[in-house]
Amino acid sequence: MSDIAPVPAAPHTAVIIPAAGRGVRLGPGIPKALRLLNGVPILVHAVRAMAAARSVATVIVVAPPDGAEGVRALLDEHPLPRPVALHVVPGGTTRQESVRLGLAALPADADVVLVHDAARPLVPVDTTEAVAAAVRDGAPAVVPALPVTDTVKQIAAPAREGEPVPVTGTPDRALLRAVQTPQGFAPDALLDAHRRLAGLGGEEGATDDAGMVERLGLPVVLVPGHEEAFKVTRPLDLVLAEAVLARRRITDGY
Numbered sequence: 001m002s003d004i005a006p007v008p009a010a011p012h013t014a015v016i017i018p019a020a021g022r023g024v025r026l027g028p029g030i031p032k033a034l035r036l037l038n039g040v041p042i043l044v045h046a047v048r049a050m051a052a053a054r055s056v057a058t059v060i061v062v063a064p065p066d067g068a069e070g071v072r073a074l075l076d077e078h079p080l081p082r083p084v085a086l087h088v089v090p091g092g093t094t095r096q097e098s099v100r101l102g103l104a105a106l107p108a109d110a111d112v113v114l115v116h117d118a119a120r121p122l123v124p125v126d127t128t129e130a131v132a133a134a135v136r137d138g139a140p141a142v143v144p145a146l147p148v149t150d151t152v153k154q155i156a157a158p159a160r161e162g163e164p165v166p167v168t169g170t171p172d173r174a175l176l177r178a179v180q181t182p183q184g185f186a187p188d189a190l191l192d193a194h195r196r197l198a199g200l201g202g203e204e205g206a207t208d209d210a211g212m213v214e215r216l217g218l219p220v221v222l223v224p225g226h227e228e229a230f231k232v233t234r235p236l237d238l239v240l241a242e243a244v245l246a247r248r249r250i251t252d253g254y
């Protein structure tokens with residue numbers, strides 16, 4: 001019998017980056033993930049942000065459905081801050097379908113899976129590490145979040161933007177949080193949510209990945225998000241992102 005303790009396997013965080021959206025709210029043009037921020041595609045910023053985290057060993061980019069080869073070539077042109085295994089797969093027509101297609105490429109030995117919007121290119125590495133660490137410490141689902149600063153009104157039914165609409169209530173904003181990505185999961189929790197809910201109508205209305213896991217009745221915990229992890233959704237967000245990068249160039253030499 002050997003008295004040598006087995007060497008624990010190194011942590012393996014795999015990241016899925018859904019990048020298959022068109023970016024309709026940003027306005028006409030090429031898919032949002034390929035638009036430039038300081039001369040570099042938004043997607044490249046997002047991949048670099050994920051690869052900067054020390055536990056991240058695999059990054060799976062979910063490309064626009066007809067654009068996987070072009071995205072692969074684009075990523076090969078841009079160096080990453082650390083070596084990672086990089087995969088590119090074609091995405092689907094909804095965000096959840098794209099995430100599911102990314103999950104199909106998940107390595108079997110991953111102990112944490114993060115899902116990170118390509119549209120959040122500036123998330124700081126500490127936020128990513130905090131989410132991954134909380135999953136590794138035993139939480140099945142972890143979400144970075146910030147307090148809500150606007151007062152939020154409830155309306156009775158979805159309405160077109162710009163249309164006057166009656167208010168039905170004002171939720172207590174102290175009980176609300178705005179959630180960001182990367183969201184982190186024990187791989188089985190997210191895989192199980194997709195196996196059980198996808199295609200059965202169970203994913204309808206789930207606008208984030210943790211929402212899928214919540215529907216299985218599993219606990220989801222929040223950790224502090226970061227204001228620079230904002231989502232590039234509308235044109236003004238691009239202006240803000242350029243300003244953040246300009247400040248980082250001055251303060252961090254980045």
Ligand SMILES: Nc1ccn([C@@H]2O[C@H](COP(=O)(O)OP(=O)(O)OP(=O)(O)O)[C@@H](O)[C@H]2O)c(=O)n1
Pocket residue numbers: 017018019020021022023024025026032033062091092093094095098099116117118119120231232233
């Ligand atoms: N079919 C889709 C739709 C969205 N996404 C990704 O999900 C993330 C968050 O979505 P969002 O910001 O809403 O992006 P879009 O769907 O592109 O935006 P819009 O709704 O304005 O078209 C983005 O990185 C986007 O590329 C995806 O991979 N596949």
Ligand SMILES: C[C@](O)(CO)[C@H](O)COP(=O)(O)O
Pocket residue numbers: 095117178179180181207208209231233
């Ligand atoms: C996942 C997400 O970024 C969390 O805030 C958000 O729900 C994505 O929503 P979108 O409508 O696809 O922008």
